[in-house]
Amino acid sequence: MKRISAILILNFFALSAACTQTPTTPTLTAKSWLLLDTNSNHVLASQDADVRVQPASLVKLMTGYLACAAIQDKKIALNQMVNVSNRAWKVDRDGSKMFIEPGTPVSIQDLLYGLIVQSGNDAAVAMAEAISGTEDTFVAQMNSTANIFGLKDTHFANSHGLPNPDNYSTARDLATLATHVVEDYPECYKIYSVKSFTYNKITQPNRNQLLSTDAGVDGIKTGHTAESGYSLIASANRANGSGNRRLIAVVLGAKSGNSRAQESARLLQWGYQNFDTIKLYGPRDIVATPKVWKGKEKQVKAGFLEDLYVTVPKGQSKKVKQVIEMNVPLFAPIAEGNKLGQIKVTVDDTVMLTRPIVALENVAQANIFSRLFDAAWLWANNTIDGLMKH
The missing domain is CATH 2.60.410.10 (D-Ala-D-Ala carboxypeptidase, C-terminal domain)
Structure with a gap:
């Protein structure tokens, strides 16, 4: 029929009878960017959002997500102690690290904070090995999860984001991943707002400058390599009528750490000033x-x-x-x-x-x-x- x-x-x-007035899109110097309203899943504005880039430490968003999933599924426990392999210790002697050492067991909780707050490359490898036995097995799980999320232009080659041609993503895919990080494990997400963490008597600050300059920002992650430039995924949650409204700004390939923070702040402010989000049902x-x-x-x-x-x-x-x-x-x-x-x-x-x-x-x-x-x-x-x- x-x-x-x-x-x-x-x-x-x-x-x-008046026509819809679309706000003028802001101009940014970053290579690519996107602003997402997570309540409605509406992209407010973007530039080259589907261009593949090397995401650097933004890769750790997936590592952290799978760590939180493993904790909730009781595959690992926060108080569980794990041994540090030479591979984890040696992964990047000159890059970001939490200073774990072979022969000194470390708790899953400390690894989680070292991964999220300090962006430790050593913490990423140690966490991957604790969950999956080897980093290669863990990376396969990262790519499987990316496929489940529909991240069509994303592939992971390692757990930390150090340069590799097989590490790539886009602003659009990273916004989707960030939304899962925020929404799927809310208790775990609280760690992304922690401003500093001390391990092995070494205190390191969270590199997300907006945590200290914008009260509404509660995450998420920075990234930087010489090839990829400076990147930041910033998430803000502000009052909107009877509820809250969350925006996620993805800024990739900025010229400096200050630039990525300033342009992310501009995007968030522009989104809140120029749009309203209405709950229909x-x-x-x-x-x-x-x-x-x-x-x-x-x-x-x-x-x-x-x-x-x-x-x-x-x-x-x-x-x-x-x-x-x-x-x-x-x-x-x-x-x-x-x-x-x-x-x-x-x-x-x-x-x-x-x-x-x-x-x-x-x-x-x-x-x-x-x-x-x-x-x-x-x-x-x-x-x-x-x-x-x-």
Whole structure:
């Protein structure tokens, strides 16, 4: 049977005839960059966001993510002591390190802080070996996770980010990875805001300067090599109406440490000043109750399993309009989470987002007699519609 769309247009706010005004995109000297609103998953602005670069120590975001996953899954424990291999100790004698030593066991907790706060290359290798036995096995897990996250332009060659042609990523992929770091293990993410850490009687500061200059910034990671330049992924969380709004700025290939911090701060400020993020629906809010054929229930509750936000230019919130499109006819059985249609959110004629609408409940098939009745009714009405068109 031919599928048709039943379109229900809802005005979420009063409409205005004025055109959407897009804020002027800031100019940065960094090689590539991207600004993401994580609430709505909306990219506010970017430049060369899909150009592959060597990410340097930003690789440690994936190392840290897998360490947090291993801790939560109880594969390793914070109080677990591990031995330091010569490979970990020797990985980069002149680069960033936490100063672990062979023959001196170190706790997983100290390694985690040495990895995240001090950006220790030695900590990265030691953590990889503690989790997977060898760094090579761990790197395979890094790439497998990148594939799961949909990081199409990312590949890892080591756990620390020292130069290697097979270490590459993009601003867009790194923003996605950073979002997972922030959201998937929130307790572990708190470490990214720690300003300094002492190990082996040596205190080292977190190289993310924005932690000390912007109260809203709570992470995430810096990176630098001679080839890649200076990079920073900065995440800020600020009040937005009744909740909080998180922005992630990815700045790659800046000319200096100060430049990466200044340009990241500019991006974050620009995003907060020029855009608003609106919560449209909460988890399991009912958006529609379309008819179901051949089911024990005659209708199904439809909506979203997670919060739905939209980001719009500042002052444009009253122009938000929703177009809800349901796929009809719908037939049982229907399982919770099945896609039933989609929502398009627009400002003036600009589509701001499109998201699937899903079933919020299961609907089982009806008995044979009810199914036959519905089939006959649909056949009769389809036949009548066909005759009327001729």
